[in-house]
Amino acid sequence: MNVVNQAAAVFFSPSHTSRKITQAFLRGTGLPAEEYDLTLPAARGNLISLPADALVVLCAPVYGGHTVRLFMNELTRVHGQGNPAVIISVYGNRHYDRALQDLYAGAVSCGLKPFAWGTFLGEHSFTSEILTGRPDADDLALAEQFGRQAAAGFSSAVTLKAEDIPGRDVDYAMIGMHGQRLGHLTPNRPFPSENCTHCGICAAVCPLGLINPHDSNDIREECMKCGACVKLCPEHAMRFPQEAFRIVQDDCISEFGSDVNHPQFFINSLPE
Ligand SMILES: Cc1cc2nc3c(=O)[nH]c(=O)nc-3n(C[C@H](O)[C@H](O)[C@H](O)COP(=O)(O)O)c2cc1C
Ligand code: SF4
Ligand code: SF4
Structure with missing residues (x-):
């Protein structure tokens, strides 16, 4: 034992x-x-x-x-x-x-x-x-x-x-379309809004290290949409403005929200 x-x-x-x-x-x-x-x-x-x-x-x-x-x-x-x-x-x-x-x-x-x-x-x-x-x-x-x-x-x-x-x-019937849309997100990265204070937190929390700590506009296009940079931004400045992302969010909310x-x-x- x-x-x-x-x-x-x-x-x-x-x-x-x-x-x-x-x-x-x-x-x-x-x-x-x-x-x-x-x-x-x-x-x-x-x-x-x-x-x-x-x-x-x-x-x-x-x-x-x-x-x-x-x-x-x-x-x-x-x-x-x-x-x-x-x-x-x-x-x-x-x-x-x-x-x-x-x-x-x-x-x-x-x-x-x-x-x-x-x-x-x-x-x-x-x-x-x-x-x-x-x-x-x-x-x-x-x-x-x-x-x-x-x-x-x-x-x-x-x-x-x-x-x-x-x-x-x-359940690919349910999530396949989401995967399709997010897999082809163009460009495949989030964007900071004008409220960004360049604090560098998003860069520090990205699990893939995609965000330049000195320039939050400089983000490599290999994002896995984990949400860390969006949710942990103190100014709510980071977001995915792409239409495809919004469609997936709306779908998720209506399907299992x-x-x-x-x-x-x-x-x-x-x-x-
Ligand atoms: C790319 C991706 C795919 C996801 N797929 C599922 C899923 O198949 N089923 C589900 O219920 N949640 C799914 N989620 C939601 C996460 O599992 C959930 O929000 C989890 O709480 C996030 O964990 P974390 O806060 O430790 O990062 C997905 C999230 C991401 C980023
Ligand atoms: S965490 Fe938010 S405020 Fe800070 S650099 Fe990133 S986007 Fe800008
Ligand atoms: S969503 Fe996740 S992987 Fe994509 S840039 Fe933000 S922290 Fe990095």
């Missing part, structure tokens, strides 16, 4: 919703915790050896029905030692489709033993009109409860099998 003296979280979170869920989970465990935030370019590309006595949590947002690819690529550099692990997908109210299953496969291939999963909700990266302000206090209380129960119950928990992880086919989903979590324990 594993001895657990600490927690370790490996996560990716451009607009900070996955980060908030991860940190609430860690608080819930009550364990001293190490955070490996792989959001920014400088934090990626390193080997991460997880301590043998850590309860590990992997958390990342859902992009196009999968776990964001950048995070999956980084997991190939994470080395576990048979640690008990928790996987968490954070999504913007449409669905998580295959994302949790991606995380499960990633966790197993880095030598972890997932025994619990969670799906939590975050304000949508494309617009603040979907799940505005989520995760809210209730979401964070649930994430803490999840952490508390996971830390209390891991010793009697059982490693999950692949078929235990919920998921469904990616209302509050219908709920956070869920599951810990795989031995039957009493």
Whole structure:
């Protein structure tokens, strides 16, 4: 049986919703915790050896029905030692489709033993009109409860099998058109408005390092629309003025903009 003296979280979170869920989970465990935030370019590309006595949590947002690819690529550099692990997908109210299953496969291939999963909700990266302000206090209380129960119950928990992880086919009929439009956004980058004060925050938070820190008008055209520069701009100056982007926002709001989903979590324990 594993001895657990600490927690370790490996996560990716451009607009900070996955980060908030991860940190609430860690608080819930009550364990001293190490955070490996792989959001920014400088934090990626390193080997991460997880301590043998850590309860590990992997958390990342859902992009196009999968776990964001950048995070999956980084997991190939994470080395576990048979640690008990928790996987968490954070999504913007449409669905998580295959994302949790991606995380499960990633966790197993880095030598972890997932025994619990969670799906939590975050304000949508494309617009603040979907799940505005989520995760809210209730979401964070649930994430803490999840952490508390996971830390209390891991010793009697059982490693999950692949078929235990919920998921469904990616709903391409629904999101295919969005992918098409955003994939061909011209130019493929956001733009600062005249309210920009040239503070440089957008450059500092871009996970792809696309924005020139000395000139916020100078943005490389490889944007993944993670929303970090838009949401974290203190002047609300950064935005996507392209018509195609507005159409996708409107579609998302009308298709899945209302509050219908709920956070869920599951810990795989031995039957009493
Ligand atoms: C390119 C892209 C694709 C997305 N695809 C989905 C999706 O398939 N389903 C969904 O519910 N949310 C989707 N989202 C929304 C994010 O999963 C959600 O807003 C999440 O809370 C963002 O996490 P972060 O704040 O940690 O960056 C997508 C966001 C982006 C940027
Ligand atoms: S964060 Fe906003 S105000 Fe600051 S440089 Fe970027 S666009 Fe301008
Ligand atoms: S430029 Fe694109 S990739 Fe960079 S922070 Fe802004 S939305 Fe994200």
